[in-house]
Amino acid sequence: MANLSSPPPVPGLSALADSYDVVLCDVWGVVHNGVTSFPEARAALRAYRQGGGTVVLITNAPRTSHFIVEQLGVLGVERDAFDDIVTSGDVTRALLAERGPVRFHHIGLERDLTLYEGLALTRVAPDEAEVVSCTGLRNDLVETPADYEAELAALAARDLPFVCANPDIVVERGHQLVYCAGALAARYAELGGQTFVAGKPHAPIYDAALERAARILGRPVARERVLAIGDGAPTDLTGAVRQNLDVLFVTGGIHSGHFGPVDQPDAGAVHRFLDTEKLGARAFIPGLRW
Missing domain, CATH: 3.40.50.1000 (HAD superfamily/HAD-like)
Structure with missing residues (x-):
């Protein structure tokens, strides 16, 4: 090498x-x-x-x-x-499939819900969830990880596994840097939560x-x-x-x-x-x- x-x-x-x-x-x-x-x-x-x-x-x-x-x-x-x-x-789907039937709370764009099609998952409110799956911010053009502080803290306090579908912290969209799911996963880990990250x-x-x-x-x-x-x-x-x-x-x-x-x-x-x-x-x- x-x-x-x-x-x-x-x-x-x-x-x-x-x-x-x-x-x-x-x-x-x-x-x-x-x-x-x-x-x-x-x-x-x-x-x-x-x-x-x-x-x-x-x-x-x-x-x-x-x-x-x-x-x-x-x-x-x-x-x-x-x-x-x-x-x-693709790899996130495999990680979630290994868990079998589970109730999950999704953080991310509604369009990303196609990721879960065909899996034995039920989307529920945060207080009913057994696992968190994050594909990104809900509005990455204006939001930052700070907007999710209370939500992440409450989920971490319940010790819910956090499955991150995009480990990137930021990407460049055109000439603008926008936050990705990896930024939320990093903060979740800082709050004491357990994260599972599939990508690079x-x-x-x-x-x-x-x-x-x-x-x-x-x-x-x-x-x-x-x-x-x-x-x-x-x-x-x-x-x-x-x-x-x-x-x-x-x-x-x-x-x-x-x-x-x-x-x-x-x-x-x-x-x-x-x-x-x-x-x-x-x-x-x-x-x-x-």
Whole structure:
């Protein structure tokens, strides 16, 4: 593995492609920003696949992969840019299914309720719940975790398990940073509550993604032949390092303010950031391109 605290810049994915059979690519911040997709990123993934590589998108989206494929299409991401997709929502469904019939309190957008369809779950009021399932804030354009303080404290006081469907703390939607379910899960843990998190940086989503890649290739995948691509230190980089996977750090995402000009990040600033975070990368790039 080559996760280095002082990684070199690379001009594009093509500089690394021959060393890897599989790419596990983050979506939000790398392929799109929630408003528009990035043409160079789409082209890079298509070129990698045309060269024989396998691309599995791996995202902390709190919805099932079917809905994310549809969303990607709306944002202009061509279907030939990836082989498969694994979402935090997919893994969350598996975690909830293991609990069997249960009464749950949902925190998040009403549209996210499709996540629970077909499971032996009953949505109830907070005081009747046996488990909390959080897909995000109810109005992430204006709310912050502070708006949930009383609700989270009351749930934590009852020692209810908190299943987080999106470990991201924030994402960039267009040019606005918005809070995600991970921010509420972090506060719930601070209040003494027990949390269960399915997505990056935790192992279940990587296990699922590597299983999909092996199924596509028809053989097991050696980890040294897998490259993770992502922009988030707490999720993408941490997850890759924990899984002993090399990572291509996209500096132009949520941490771009640390590195100077977005298109020409300062290498020293990147290295200092990784050193502070106690993380490493195989290489870095401002935005995914071929």
